[in-house]
Amino acid sequence: MNKPYIGVVGAGSFGTVIANILAENNPVLLYARRSEVVDEMLSLRKRGEYKLHHNIQPTNDLKQVAEQCQVIFPIVSSAGFRASIADLSPFLKPYHILIHGTKGLDIDYKSSQALNRENVRTMSEVIKEESVVVRVGCLAGPNLAKELAEEQPGATVVASHFDEVIEIGQKLLRNPRFQVYGNNDLIGIELCGILKNIIAIASGALSGLGLGENSRALLISRGIVEMIYLGKALGGNIEAFIGLAGVGDLVATCFSKHSRNYTVGYRLAQGETLTEIMETMEELAEGVNTTKIVKQLADYYQVGAPITRMLYKILFEDLAVEKALDSLMKIPFTEDVGFM
Amino acid sequence: MKLFSRNKRTISGYQPILPTRKHWPVVQLSQQQDKFVDEVIMSSMERLLAEAPNAYQLIDELETTLYRERLRIRQNPWAVDPEDEETFWKNIKKQLVELSTHHTSSDEASLAAHFEQAKAILKEIVSRYAHEISSTFKPSSYRVARSLVTFGFARLLNASRVKGFRSFYSNQYSLRDKINIIGEVEQLRELAQKGTIVMVPTHFSNLDSILIGWVIHELGLPPFIYGAGLNLFNIKVLAYFMNSLGAYKVDRRKKNKVYIETLKAYSRQAIRWGCHSLFFPGGTRSRSGKVEDKLKLGLLGTAMEAQRLNYEESAKSGEEAEKIFVVPVVLNYHFVLEAPSLIRDYLRIEGQERYYVETDEYSTSSKIIRFLFQFFTEGSDISVSFGKAMDLMGNPVDKDGRSLDKHGRVISMREYFYSNGKIRRDTQRESEYTRMLGEAILKSYHINNRVFSSHLVAFTAFQMIKQKYPYLDLYNLLRIPEDEQVLDYDNFRTAFNTLREEVFRLHKAGKVDIAPHLTQQIDQAITHGLDNVGLYHSKRPLLKNKEGNIITHDLNTLFYYHNRMEGYGLERFFKPQNQKSQISEK
Numbered sequence: 057m058n059k060p061y062i063g064v065v066g067a068g069s070f071g072t073v074i075a076n077i078l079a080e081n082n083p084v085l086l087y088a089r090r091s092e093v094v095d096e097m098l099s100l101r102k103r104g105e106y107k108l109h110h111n112i113q114p115t116n117d118l119k120q121v122a123e124q125c126q127v128i129f130p131i132v133s134s135a136g137f138r139a140s141i142a143d144l145s146p147f148l149k150p151y152h153i154l155i156h157g158t159k160g161l162d163i164d165y166k167s168s169q170a171l172n173r174e175n176v177r178t179m180s181e182v183i184k185e186e187s188v189v190v191r192v193g194c195l196a197g198p199n200l201a202k203e204l205a206e207e208q209p210g211a212t213v214v215a216s217h218f219d220e221v222i223e224i225g226q227k228l229l230r231n232p233r234f235q236v237y238g239n240n241d242l243i244g245i246e247l248c249g250i251l252k253n254i255i256a257i258a259s260g261a262l263s264g265l266g267l268g269e270n271s272r273a274l275l276i277s278r279g280i281v282e283m284i285y286l287g288k289a290l291g292g293n294i295e296a297f298i299g300l301a302g303v304g305d306l307v308a309t310c311f312s313k314h315s316r317n318y319t320v321g322y323r324l325a326q327g328e329t330l331t332e333i334m335e336t337m338e339e340l341a342e343g344v345n346t347t348k349i350v351k352q353l354a355d356y357y358q359v360g361a362p363i364t365r366m367l368y369k370i371l372f373e374d375l376a377v378e379k380a381l382d383s384l385m386k387i388p389f390t391e392d393v394g395f396m
Numbered sequence: 397m398k399l400f401s402r403n404k405r406t407i408s409g410y411q412p413i414l415p416t417r418k419h420w421p422v423v424q425l426s427q428q429q430d431k432f433v434d435e436v437i438m439s440s441m442e443r444l445l446a447e448a449p450n451a452y453q454l455i456d457e458l459e460t461t462l463y464r465e466r467l468r469i470r471q472n473p474w475a476v477d478p479e480d481e482e483t484f485w486k487n488i489k490k491q492l493v494e495l496s497t498h499h500t501s502s503d504e505a506s507l508a509a510h511f512e513q514a515k516a517i518l519k520e521i522v523s524r525y526a527h528e529i530s531s532t533f534k535p536s537s538y539r540v541a542r543s544l545v546t547f548g549f550a551r552l553l554n555a556s557r558v559k560g561f562r563s564f565y566s567n568q569y570s571l572r573d574k575i576n577i578i579g580e581v582e583q584l585r586e587l588a589q590k591g592t593i594v595m596v597p598t599h600f601s602n603l604d605s606i607l608i609g610w611v612i613h614e615l616g617l618p619p620f621i622y623g624a625g626l627n628l629f630n631i632k633v634l635a636y637f638m639n640s641l642g643a644y645k646v647d648r649r650k651k652n653k654v655y656i657e658t659l660k661a662y663s664r665q666a667i668r669w670g671c672h673s674l675f676f677p678g679g680t681r682s683r684s685g686k687v688e689d690k691l692k693l694g695l696l697g698t699a700m701e702a703q704r705l706n707y708e709e710s711a712k713s714g715e716e717a718e719k720i721f722v723v724p725v726v727l728n729y730h731f732v733l734e735a736p737s738l739i740r741d742y743l744r745i746e747g748q749e750r751y752y753v754e755t756d757e758y759s760t761s762s763k764i765i766r767f768l769f770q771f772f773t774e775g776s777d778i779s780v781s782f783g784k785a786m787d788l789m790g791n792p793v794d795k796d797g798r799s800l801d802k803h804g805r806v807i808s809m810r811e812y813f814y815s816n817g818k819i820r821r822d823t824q825r826e827s828e829y830t831r832m833l834g835e836a837i838l839k840s841y842h843i844n845n846r847v848f849s850s851h852l853v854a855f856t857a858f859q860m861i862k863q864k865y866p867y868l869d870l871y872n873l874l875r876i877p878e879d880e881q882v883l884d885y886d887n888f889r890t891a892f893n894t895l896r897e898e899v900f901r902l903h904k905a906g907k908v909d910i911a912p913h914l915t916q917q918i919d920q921a922i923t924h925g926l927d928n929v930g931l932y933h934s935k936r937p938l939l940k941n942k943e944g945n946i947i948t949h950d951l952n953t954l955f956y957y958h959n960r961m962e963g964y965g966l967e968r969f970f971k972p973q974n975q976k977s978q979i980s981e982k
Contacts, residue, residue, distance in 0.1 A: 126816070150789075150807060151814035188801045190789065190812070190832065191825075217831075219824045220815070 061085050062228060063125035065140060066132035067093055067114070068339055069201040070157055072103040074129055077204065079109035080231050086112050087121050089140075106205050122147030127155065127224055129195070130183070133340055134160025138182050145187040154183050155214060155225050157195040159249035160342040161349050171352040173290055178246040193221040194242060196249040196301035198308030200315065204234075211235040213301040215245035237300055244296030247287045252306040253317045253343030254350060254364050255279035259310035260318035261370070261377050264325025275363070276310055282361050286350060289357040317343035324370060325377045347371055362387050410581075410616035413589050420618040421670040422642045429530065432665065436526045440661035441519060444654060451511040455495065458517055461652045462488055468649050476630045484524065491517050518654070525658040529644050577611055578909075579782035579844060580723075583795060587721045587785050588617050590797040592670050594699045595620060596837055597725035598688055599676035601732045602628065605643070608674065608725070611780050621666055622674035623659070623695070642671075648680065656694065664698040668705060670718060677837060683742035685735065685956035687726070687845050689963060691834040693827070696722075700826050700833070703788050704813045711819060719797050719809065722790075722833065724783035724840035728911075730850040730928035732956075736935075739956040743871070777928075779848075781909060783840040789829060790836025842963060846909040847899050849925030854957035856892045857883060857938055857946060859970040874951050883946040893918055894969055902964060929957050 059082045064075040067088035075086045086108075088094050097103050097114035108114070115121065121128060122144060132140045137158050148154075156179045164175035177185065180192045193216030204210050214225030214236055222238035230236045239245050255275065262271050283306070284297045296302055309315045313322075320341045323333045330344070351368040354361040366384055369375035417423055425432055448454040465485050469477075478484075495513055587593060597608055605624055612620055623646035629635040644662060647655070667673050679692040703720045710717035732738070784792055787799040787809050794800055799807040812829065813819045860883050865873055896918070902908045913924050926946070930937040930953050937954035941947045948954050 145803075146805070150809075150811040151817075185802070188791075188807050190829070217828050220822055 059083060060126060061113075061124045063087065063121040063128035065118070065121065065128060065130040065144065067097065067103050068131065068133070069104065069106065070199065071129075071131035072106045072108070073199075073201045073204045074131055074157055074195070074229075075112050076106065076109045077231065077234060078129070078228055079111035081228055082111070084109070084112045085121050085125055086114050087118060088114065088116065091116050118144050119147045122149075122152070126151060127153045127228065129155050129157060130179075131157040131195075134158050134162060134179065134342060134345060135340065137179055138162055138186060141183055141186040148187045148189050150188050150190070152187075152189045153191045153193070153221055153224060154187075154189050155193040155195060155216070155221065156180065156183065157199075158342075159196070159246075159253060160346055161250055163349055170356050171349065172356045173353070176290075176349060176353060178243060178250070180242055180246060191218050191221050192216065192242070193218070193225055194246050194249070195225075196245045196305060197237070198300070198305045200308060200312050202314040207233055209233045209235075211237065211300060211304075213237045213239050213245055213299070215239040215242045215296075215301070217242055239296060239299065239301065241293050241296045243290075244287060244292030245301045247290055247292040248283070248296055248299075248302040248305060250342075250346055251283040251286055251350065252279075252302075252309055253341070254347050254367060255283070255306060256309040256312075256315055256317035257321035257324075257341070257343045257347065257371075258363055258367055260315075260321025260323075261325040261367075262321075262381075263318075264322040265377060265381065272310060276306060279310075279363060280306060282363050285359050286354060286361055286364070289359045290353065316341040320344060329374075330371050344371060410585065410614065412616040412618075413585055414618050417618075421672070422619050422621055425621075425666065425669050425671055432669065433526050433530050435665050436530070436658065436661045437519065437522050439665055440522050440526070440654075440658045441515075443657050443661065444518060444522070445515070447653075451507055451514050454511065454514045454518065455492065457653060458488075458492060458514065458521070461521065461654045462492060464652045465650070472649055474627060474630055474649075476626055476635075478528075488517060488521065521654055522658050525650075525655050526662065529646070529659055529662050574777055575607070575611065576777065576779040576911075577614065577782070578779060578846075579725075580784050581615060581782055583785055584723055584782055585615060585617065586795050587723075587793070587797055588672060591719035591721050592667055592702075593617075593620070593672040593721050593723055593785075594667065594696075595672070595674045595723045595725055596677045596696070597674070598727050598841055599678045599681045600685070600727060600729060601681060601734060603733065604676070604681075604727055605638070607727065607778065607780070612674075618672065620672040620674040623663070623676075625680075660694060660698045663695050664702045664705075667699055667702040667720060668718075673699070677834065681734070681738060683738045683745075685732070685739065685742075685959035686962050687841050687960060688838065691837060693830045693834050696833060696837075697827060697830045700788050700830050703809070704819065704821065704826065707810045707813055708819050717810065720788055721785045721793060721797065722788060722837065723785045724837045724844065726779075726781045726783070726841055726844040726846065726909075728779045728781070728846045728848055728851075728960075730777065730848055731931045731933075733932070735930065735953050735956045736933060736950070739952050742956075743874070743952070777911075779846045779911060781844045781846055783844045786833075786836055786840075788833055790833050843907055844909055845960075846911050847903075847914055847961070848911050848928070849914050849921050850929035851925075851957060851960040852895060852899065852914065853892065853922060853925030853938060854929050854954055855961040855966060856888060856895055857948065858951075858954050858958035859967065860888065860891055861948075861951070863970045870955075874955060876951065878948050878951055881948050881951070882941065885940075885945050888946050889918065889922065891969070892922055895966055896921070898966060898969070899964075908964060930954075 061084065062078050062082045063085050064071055064078065065087045067075070067086055072086070075084050078084050086097070088097065093103070094114045094116045097108055101108045128144075130137070130140060130144070137160070158179045160179070162177040162179065162182050163171065164177070180194055183189055183192050193214050195212050195214060197212040199210065199212055211234065212229065214222050214229070215238070216222050216225070217240060226236040226238060258275055258279070259272060262275060280297060280303060283302070284294055287297055288294065309317060312318055316337065316339060319337075320333055320343065324330070334340070334344075347364060347367050348371070350361070351364050354364055362384060366375070366380040370377055370380050414420060444457070445454070448457045462485060469481055469485065495510065495517070584593065595608070597604060605622065605628070609619070619642045621642040621644060624638045624643040626645045626647040628638055629645060646659060663673065663675075675695045677691040677693070677696055678688040682688060699720055699722070706717040706720070787793055789799070789809065789812055791799040791801065791807060791809075799809045801807050810819070815822065861876075861881055862873060865876065868876075896914065899908065899910060899914070903910045914921055916924065926938050926940060930950070933950065933953055935950040935953070937948055937950050937957060939947055939949065
C-alpha cells in the first residue's frame with residue numbers, strides 16, 4: 057500500500073528540516089506561500105542552504121495539502137500563523153491532525169485593554185479558533201535546525217491532549233538519530249518553547265558582552281525560574297518546564313550560536329540597534345515579539361519577571377545592555393527556588 | 397407590585413411535537429422494557445469484561461464490588477433499599493468464596509471454566525443493578541402526575557395571590573407567570589423532531605427535576621428520561637412522580653465500577669433508542685450556590701459514545717444516523733429551600749467531596765408538601781433559560797441540526813470520529829472530546845445565567861462585609877457575629893449601583909443574562925432583591941433595620957446566594973481597604 061502524504065506548511069528553515077525528517081518515513085507535500093520559493097525547490101531540489109529529500113514534493117496549493125494529507129505540520133512564523141491557518145481552514149475537516157512547530161504567541165490587537173491571557177493565544181489555540189480541527193499538537197524541544205539538518209542526533213517532544221496525535225507524531229518523526237517524546241500538557245509545552253526564546257536573547261547578550269559561563273549559568277537557572285512563574289500564570293504546569301521541552305530546549309538555545317534569538321542578543325550587546333539587526337536577518341527571531349507580549353502579561357498578572365523586563369527595556373527602550381546587566385545583578389533575591 | 401412583566405409570547409402555549417403518546421420514544425422503550433434491559437446488561441458486561449479480560453482481574457473487581465456494597469449496607473442504609481439486599485450480597489460472597497477455593501489447577505481448560513463462573517456472577521450483579529436503575533414509564537400515570545402538578549401548583553398560587561373567597565378556583569395566575577421560560581425554545585422544539593436531545597441543566601434544588609419535567613411538557617416535548625437520586629424515591633409522593641415521569645434511579649452511594657458501568661450503559665442505550673435525556677452534569681446540587689464551574693463527565697461521555705455508535709450503525713445499515721444535540725439550561729431561583737444545609741455541607745467538606753456521605757434532607761412527605769405550599773404561595777419567581785443547542789463537539793447547530801463552524805460553514809460531525817477515513821473507537825479521544833464538550837456547556841451556563849436582584853444584593857452585601865475585614869479568611873469571616881454587621885444604606889446603594897452597571901455592561905457584551913426586574917429604578921431593584929433573597933428561610937440573609945440600613949441574620953446563606961455571581965470578575969470592585977494597590981517593582 058502506498059504510504060499517505062504528510063503535509064508541511066511553511067518552507068522556512070525549521071519547516072524544511074522537519075519536512076526532511078518526515079520524508080525519511082513518508083512522502084511529504086511541502087507548501088510554500090511564495091511561488092518563487094516553490095520554483096526554487098522544484099528546480100534546484102534545495103531550499104536556501106538545505107537540500108530537499110527526494111520524498112518531498114513542493115507545492116503551492118493548500119487545497120491539495122488538505123486533500124492529500126490527514127496529518128499536517130504548520131511551521132510558519134507566529135506573525136503569519138493565523139493568516140496561514142485561515143487560508144488552510146476552508147479545506148480542513150474534523151479528521152485532520154495538525155502538529156505545529158511555531159514557538160510564538162498570537163495577540164488579538166482589537167482589544168483596547170491591557171493585554172491579558174484572554175487576548176493572547178498559543179498556536180494550538182489559534183488552530184482551534186480558525187478551523188474545525190481539534191486534534192492538535194505541537195513540536196517542542198531542542199530542535200536547532202542546522203544540527204538536525206546535519207543529521208546530528210537529537211530529540212523532540214510531541215505534545216497533545218490526544219494520545220493518538222502523540223503516537224502518530226512519534227511514528228512519523230522517529231528515526232535512529234531522532235528520538236520523540238510525548239507529553240499531554242499541550243499548553244505547558246507550548247509555553248516552554250515560547251518563553252525560552254526570551255532567555256536565549258539574553259544569553260546571546262551575555263556573550264556579546266564577552267562574559268563567561270558563570271554568568272550564563274546564573275542566567276539559565278534564573279531564567280527557568282522566571283519561565284515557570286510566567287508559565288504558571290499563563291496556564292501551564294511546572295512539570296513541562298523541567299523536561300526536554302523546558303530545560304532541555306533552554307540550555308540548547310542559550311548555548312547555540314546557530315539560534316536566531318541568540319544572535320539578536322549578541323548583536324545588541326555589540327552595540328547594534330534592533331532595527332539594524334532586523335534589517336539584516338532573513339527570518340524574524342520569535343523572541344523579540346515574545347518579549348514584547350510577555351512583558352505586558354507579566355505586568356498584568358504581576359509576575360516578577362526581571363529578565364523579561366530588562367530585555368524589554370533593551371529592545372524597545374534603548375537601554376544599554378551593560379546597564380541592564382548591572383541592574384539585574386542588584387536585584388535582592390531572597391530565595392533560590394520558591395515554587396516547588 | 398408586579399415582579400415580572402408577563403411576556404405573552406413565551407406563554408402562548410406550545411402544541412405537542414408528536415401527535416400521540418404512542419410515538420413517544422420513552423413509551424416505546426417501556427413497552428419493550430425487557431429487551432431494553434437485556435441490551436443494557438449485555439452492553440455493560442462487554443465494557444466491564446474489556447477492562448477485566450481474565451479470571452483474576454474479574455474476580456478482583458467482583459471482590460472490590462462486594463466489599464464496597466457490604467460497607468454501604470452497613471454504614472448508610474436507606475428506606476428505599478430492597479429487603480433482600482443483605483441476602484443477595486451474602487450469596488455473592490458465598491459464590492466468590494467457592495470460586496476461589498475450588499480453583500486449584502492452572503491448566504487452560506480449568507482457567508476458562510473459572511472465568512465463565514466469574515462472568516456468571518458478574519452478570520447476576522449487573523442484572524440486579526440494571527433492573528434497579530430502570531423504572532417503568534406509564535403514560536397514564538404521567539398524565540395524572542402532570543395534571544396534579546399543574547393543578548396543585550396553580551391552586552396554591554392563586555390561593556395566595558388572588559384575594560377573596562373564590563380565590564381557590566381562580567385561574568388568574570398560572571405557573572407560567574411564576575416560571576419564566578426563556579431562550580432558544582423554538583430551536584429546541586425543532587431539533588427534538590430531528591434528533592435526540594440531551595438536556596443539561598444546572599442543579600440547585602431537588603425541585604429542579606419536577607420543575608424541568610413540567611417545563612418540558614409545557615413546551616410540547618415528549619417526556620425526557622433522567623436520572624433521579626435514589627433518595628428521592630424514599631418519599632412516596634416523589635417516588636410516584638419520578639416513576640411516572642420517566643426517571644431512572646441513580647444511587648450515588650454506589651461508587652463501584654460495576655454499578656457505574658451499568659448506569660452508563662443504561663444512559664447510552666436509552667439515547668441510542670432515541671429517548672431524549674436529561675442529565676445534571678454538575679452531579680449533585682450545587683452546594684456552594686455557585687453556577688457549576690466543573691462538571692462530571694461520565695454521563696456526558698455516554699452521549700458521546702452513543703453518537704459514535706449511531707454513526708457506526710448507520711455506516712453498516714446505510715440509513716441516516718440519528719444526531720444528538722446538547723441543550724444547556726440555566727435555572728435561577730431567588731430562593732433554594734435546602735440552601736442552609738447545602739452551604740453547611742459545602743463549608744464542611746470544601747474540596748473533599750469524595751468523603752461526603754449523601755444525606756437526605758427530604759426525609760418525609762410532609763416536609764416537601766409544606767415547602768411546596770410555601771414556595772408557591774409567596775411571590776418568588778423562577779427562570780428557566782434554554783441556551784443554544786450544540787452538537788457533541790460544542791459546535792453550534794442550525795435549525796436543521798447541521799453543525800456549523802465559526803464561519804458558518806457546515807461541518808460533518810461524523811468526521812470527528814474518523815481515523816484513516818473510518819469511524820474508529822478511541823476512548824482517550826472521546827474522553828477528551830467529552831472534556832471539551834463540558835467546557836462548552838460551562839461557557840453556556842456562564843452566559844445564560846440570569847442575574848436576579850436577589851443575587852446582586854447578596855453579592856454586594858457579602859463583598860462589603862468582606863472588605864471590612866481584609867485579614868480574615870472565609871471561615872473566620874463567617875464567624876463574625878451577625879448583629880455587628882450593619883451596612884449603611886447609602887454606601888450599599890452606591891456599591892450596588894456600580895455592580896449593576898457592570899452587569900449591564902456584561903449583558904450588553906453577551907456575557908450574562910439579566911432579569912427584567914433588575915432594570916427597575918435603583919431603590920426599587922434593591923428592595924426587590926432584599927424582599928426576595930432567601931425569602932422563606934427562618935433566618936433571613938438580608939433585611940433592612942429600623943434606621944433603613946442593611947443587616948444580615950445569616951452570613952452563611954448570604955454567602956450562598958452571593959456565590960451565584962462568582963466568576964464574573966465583580967470582586968475587583970471591592971479592593972481591600974488600606975492596602976497598597978500596586979506592588980511596585982523592586
